[in-house]
Amino acid sequence: MIPTNHPRYRSLVTRELLAENVKKGIVSLEGLTAHGRGEAFDYFIGEKTTPSAFLAGQTAAAMLLSARHPVISVNGNTAALAAREIADLQRACGARVEVNLFHRTEERVHLIEDLLRSAGTDVFSGTAERLLPLSHDRAWCRREGIFSADVILVPLEDGDRCEALIGMGKKVIAVDLNPLSRTARRATLTIVDELTRALPIITDACTNLTKSERKKLVESLDNNYLLSEAIREMTMRLSHALD
Ligand code: PTJ
Secondary structure, eight states, X not given: OOOTTOTTHHHHHHHHHHHXXXXXXXXXXXXXXXXXXXXXXXXXXXXXXXXXXXXXXXXXXXXXXXXXXXXXXXXXXXXXXXXXXXXXXXXXXXXXXXXXXXXXXXXXXXXXXXXXXXXXXOBOOSOOEEOSSOSSGGGEEOTTTGGGOSEEEEETOOHHHHHHHHHTTOEEEEEOSOTTSHHHHHSSEXXXXXXXXXXXXXXXXXXXXXXXXXXXXXXTOOHXXXXXXXXHHHHHHHHTTTO
């Protein structure tokens, strides 16, 4: 039992949630190490949304709303941490939600789809095919889902698939606390923020942005600027860490 007055309460509860979801078969064991890497980078940004991450979240909303066929790709960590937030975002932007896994088994796909449905998401499921140019199992997806998406939101992605999706001409929105990762650098837009903080910002922006604000955000998108801002914000925090 974690005491509510523990200074790291939120972080400890999140770890416990992920560990429980490993036992249920939703999160992969490797997902725990991925989370640990994320936590380290979250320290560097002070565990709060930075101005550049907020701008990136708003831009993500503008991209999803202007897409012909937006898709949100969900893996084990994303489902365990943010099933409700995914359902809210789907309602706000009308995207298809599809499960796509690195450590893929049919059983995990079904468990994750069930978790998403129980949180209110309309999950796009059905027969998957090996459609993406990848040698690992993230290649499996649905023809009318990820394969034909023009804009795709990929929280906690691996660099390989991000590159493959970009190579297929898609616009990729990544959520990744590590601004140095291959995913962060290859994506069309990277939100350097913790997933459960980033998703509600996108959802709110989907509801609140005007058409002309959306147009301006899409036109002024500069991922190099957003990444360099994220690194600058981290460096500034680190250089004042012992003040
Ligand atoms: O469920 P599966 O089988 O598809 O596997 C999912 C994982 C996450 C294991 C897989 O996609 C993976 O190995 O990812 P990577 O390559 O470790 O990349 C994950 C990235 O997400 C890392 O750069 C982390 O810093 C970042 N990250 C981890 N937790 C969060 C995060 N970013 C935002 N919010 C988080 N909560």
